[in-house]
Amino acid sequence: DAKTTQPPSMDCAEGRAANLPCNHSTISGNEYVYWYRQIHSQGPQYIIHGLKNNETNEMASLIITEDRKSSTLILPHATLRDTAVYYCIVRVAWETSGSRLTFGEGTQLTVNP
Amino acid sequence: DAGVIQSPRHEVTEMGQEVTLRCKPISGHNSLFWYRQTMMRGLELLIYFNNNVPIDDSGMPEDRFSAKMPNASFSTLKIQPSEPRDSAVYFCASSYSATNEKLFFGSGTQLSVL
Secondary structure (H helix, E strand, O other), X not given: OOOOEOOOXXXXXXXXXXXXXXXXXXXXXXEEEEEEEEOOOOOOEEEEEEOOOOEEOOOOEEEEOOOOOEEEEEEOOOXXXXXXXXXXXXXXXXXXXXXXXXXXXXXXXXXXX | OOOOEEEOOEEEEOOOOOEEEEEEOOOOOOEEEEEXXXXXXXXXXXXXXXXXXXXXXXXXXXXXXXXXXXXXXXXXXXXXXXXXXXXXXXXXXXXXXXXXXXXXXOOOEEEEEO
């Protein structure tokens, strides 16, 4: 799996957009980008994933650059409850050998009032 | 659906004792995963099952750890004997299939081995 690089921490004001970057310069053509988050004392929570097109769901938007070497997770209107560690994971999907998501150190996002 | 249910929420035990952690996956999910989280090592995949069959246990740290899934609605992770270095938060997760990367995690079991 391709390695990902994320800033260790970020701050955001409540109500503003939170833009979390992820670098995955060694990503291959069949690898997807996944985002999970972990709120303190809870299990990780799936947010969104994509291959090359931008994706949006009720939680967030995922913007993947045209060369796919980096991506940005956007929380459009951050709330205090969005304070969490955000993990960017690159993984080949639909592998017959099964899922083996590898969580790195992630970005600690702190949303301030 | 109640989500993935783990028990107990907290476990405190003494070194050498047997510890059993329990997990009930989401109904209809065919894959189940056990993860361990520590400050030093982050989140590590220990083992995962597909259709109740263990597929990959390469993350299990040593023979003191064992996991079973006797049916589609129940799994256990056992540590015997337990050691202080096993202290961690243990998460169970499930997904529709082993190739589906959308995992649903339980709330975890905080294990402290004294």
